[in-house]
Amino acid sequence: xxxxxxFGEVTMRCLSVVRYICVGCVFVVSFSDAVFAQGAVxxxxxxxxxxGSGTQIQVAAHLDPTAPPDATVLVSMPGGxxxxxxxxxSYYIATLVAQDDVFGQPRPEDVLVWYDAxxxxxxxxxxxxxxxxxxxxxxxxxxxxxxxxxAGGGDGSSWALAFNDLQSGMxxxxxxxxVWVAEGTYLPFPGTSRTEGFQxxxxxxxxxxxxxxxxxxTERDWNAHPTILSGxxxxxxxxxxxxxxxxxxxxxxxxxxxxxxxxxxxxxxxxPSSNYGAGVLASGGGVTLVNAxxxxxxxxxxxxxxxxxxxxAVNAYNTSxxxxxxxxxxxxxxxxxIAADLPHTQNLVNCVxxxxxxxxxxxxxxxxxxxxxYEPVMVNLSLSGNEALDGGGGLHTNSSQSIVFSNSIFWxxxxxxxxxxxxxxxxxxxTVNYGIVQGGWGTGSSVFDVDPSFVGSDDLRLNNxxxxxxxxxxxxxxxxEHDADGDHMTDGQVLKDRDFNPRFIDIVEVPDTxxxxxxxxxxxxxxxxxxGLFLFADGFESGDTTAWSSVAP
Numbered sequence: 286x287x288x289x290x291x292f293g294e295v296t297m298r299c300l301s302v303v304r305y306i307c308v309g310c311v312f313v314v315s316f317s318d319a320v321f322a323q324g325a326v327x328x329x330x331x332x333x334x335x336x337g338s339g340t341q342i343q344v345a346a347h348l349d350p351t352a353p354p355d356a357t358v359l360v361s362m363p364g365g366x367x368x369x370x371x372x373x374x375s376y377y378i379a380t381l382v383a384q385d386d387v388f389g390q391p392r393p394e395d396v397l398v399w400y401d402a403x404x405x406x407x408x409x410x411x412x413x414x415x416x417x418x419x420x421x422x423x424x425x426x427x428x429x430x431x432x433x434x435x436a437g438g439g440d441g442s443s444w445a446l447a448f449n450d451l452q453s454g455m456x457x458x459x460x461x462x463x464v465w466v467a468e469g470t471y472l473p474f475p476g477t478s479r480t481e482g483f484q485x486x487x488x489x490x491x492x493x494x495x496x497x498x499x500x501x502x503t504e505r506d507w508n509a510h511p512t513i514l515s516g517x518x519x520x521x522x523x524x525x526x527x528x529x530x531x532x533x534x535x536x537x538x539x540x541x542x543x544x545x546x547x548x549x550x551x552x553x554x555x556x557p558s559s560n561y562g563a564g565v566l567a568s569g570g571g572v573t574l575v576n577a578x579x580x581x582x583x584x585x586x587x588x589x590x591x592x593x594x595x596x597x598a599v600n601a602y603n604t605s606x607x608x609x610x611x612x613x614x615x616x617x618x619x620x621x622x623i624a625a626d627l628p629h630t631q632n633l634v635n636c637v638x639x640x641x642x643x644x645x646x647x648x649x650x651x652x653x654x655x656x657x658x659y660e661p662v663m664v665n666l667s668l669s670g671n672e673a674l675d676g677g678g679g680l681h682t683n684s685s686q687s688i689v690f691s692n693s694i695f696w697x698x699x700x701x702x703x704x705x706x707x708x709x710x711x712x713x714x715x716t717v718n719y720g721i722v723q724g725g726w727g728t729g730s731s732v733f734d735v736d737p738s739f740v741g742s743d744d745l746r747l748n749n750x751x752x753x754x755x756x757x758x759x760x761x762x763x764x765x766e767h768d769a770d771g772d773h774m775t776d777g778q779v780l781k782d783r784d785f786n787p788r789f790i791d792i793v794e795v796p797d798t799x800x801x802x803x804x805x806x807x808x809x810x811x812x813x814x815x816x817g818l819f820l821f822a823d824g825f826e827s828g829d830t831t832a833w834s835s836v837a838p
Contacts, residue, residue, distance in 0.1 A: 322373050322416030330380050331364040333427030333462050335443050337384045337500035344369060344424075346376040350399070350408060351776050354379070357388070375412045380424045380461075384501065391773040394501045398426035398461035406460055406488030406540020426461045429454045432497045433469035444497050450474045451491075451514075452483060460488025460540075467497035468510035473528055476518040479555065482533040483514055485541035485572045493545035494576075502771070507545030507576055514543075516551040516563070516582075524583070527552040529559040530566040531582070539571035539598050542767065547578040554585040561620070562592030564609060571598035573632075573767045576785060579618070580607040587611045587650065588620035590641065593631065596624040600632040602769035603783050603812075606648070608640040615681055616650030617641035617671065623653035623661060623684065631661040634763060635783045637745050637812045638679070639670040645707065646681030647671035647698060654685045662763050665782070666693040667745040667811040673700040677707030680715065687713040687728065691761035694721045694737045694745075694753060694811045719758040719799055721810060731758070731799075737811065746784075746813045753810035754795045759802035762788065778802075783812040790814050
């Protein structure tokens with residue numbers, strides 16, 4: 286139907302049940318239940334940056350945010366006022382931009398932003414009652430652009446006018462407006478003090494891996510176009526003057542996202558507040574890392590790569606922790622003090638830990654206790670080649686609860702005692718379910734002491750003969766609450782592995798030894814999912830078109 290003048294076309298789904306009554310061949314429309322009062326939701330939708338070929342913003346009202354919209358209205362670019370007529374009810378309001386102006390189920394290349402009244406990074410509903418009109422439902426969406434090679438002086442509104450300072454782009458953005466960052470090495474601004482670091486912001490998602498010409502997020506490639514956040518602010522010939530903490534997340538929540546970055550060269554060797562969390566420090570705040578690498582960071586105490594303390598949280602999906610050091614304490618790669626009253630979980634999913642070192646927990650060190658439902662989520666981890674001086678080359682825990690690790694591999698870590706997993710005397714042993722632990726592990730189920738057959742000592746992908754293939758617990762793969770796979774859906778499982786390849790790939794030649802999810806393919810153990818290559822009886826891999834050239838006639 287036609288919307289109010291100036292507000293474009295409106296589509297509305299009827300929420301009342303209608304029956305038709307014939308009275309003397311004259312049809313009368315009657316409602317079988319009470320007639321809902323007609324109200325409206327009004328506000329503005331504003332697009333930042335370059336929408337590409339998209340010409341309209343769809344604003345939609347959802348009674349159920351996981352279902353199709355109940356009413357929609359279109360607003361022309363770059364945005365403006367809207368009004369959606371709706372019956373009484375509580376509605377989630379979403380804005381959607383599609384480059385081809387075809388609206389429906391949001392696709393990864395589309396831009397989808399929900400109304401967030403308190404800017405905490407979570408969608409909020411508005412309530413229409415007794416035919417009321419709810420006003421002030423304003424939504425910002427779009428992009429701010431950052432390019433280290435930009436001329437400078439830009440306002441971040443396009444690649445041509447990009448900021449060349451990342452912090453300026455993050456400070457300008459608001460929840461719903463993403464920051465796109467072109468390849469290159471970025472330093473904390475202005476880079477004159479070791480206390481400086483990149484300050485992330487609640488609800489702001491920052492994406493690396495762009496060349497500086499893209500119009501869709503799906504066009505980026507963070508492997509081909511590395512985007513590096515570095516603490517190397519001083520003399521490149523020494524690390525003694527590097528930033529204490531490359532990324533700081535003390536004033537944000539885990540709805541702040543860094544996706545597609547390498548975080549490196551932090552050196553936390555200062556005083557009591559500057560000697561931990563060299564790569565990422567979350568003290569009372571939080572951040573989520575996706576498709577990231579945390580490497581080459583050094584802390585003189587704990588948390589060489591990451592330290593989450595004082596109620597802080599650092600989630601990591603599809604992330605590698607490599608060659609980080611905690612010199613005199615725990616958690617070379619990742620250290621977390623799990624707070625009992627933390628209103629969110631510590632999530633590590635599809636993560637690799639290798640080459641990290643600490644006194645205890647060379648790869649991971651966890652301490653503290655979290656009440657349900659905020660227990661740590663530790664799923665599909667690969668830990669190998671980490672070192673500890675006093676137990677737990679791979680993992681060390683100090684907790685009054687048994688922290689659960691699912692679908693994870695602990696192999697080839699070193700320590701004088703308890704090389705793979707250790708826990709402090711008098712505390713609870715961690716639980717391993719559907720995992721591989723060198724030397725075995727007694728707490729948990731389906732734990733195997735068998736070589737996982739990694740591709741190499743520093744390449745923890747699986748060989749074709751790996752016993753970890755199709756051997757995990759598919760039900761343990763968590764919900765993708767931070768949209769790590771970029772499909773705009775948070776009510777399904779995490780669907781990508783460390784390489785951003787699909788999870789739940791069935792290798793038909795390998796017997797399923799794991800636990801399936803209602804008949805779906807069984808997930809692999811570890812951070813990487815085997816992607817369909819298998820061995821023929823002659824020893825060649827499927828898809829190998831060159832091997833036959835070496836076969837004798």
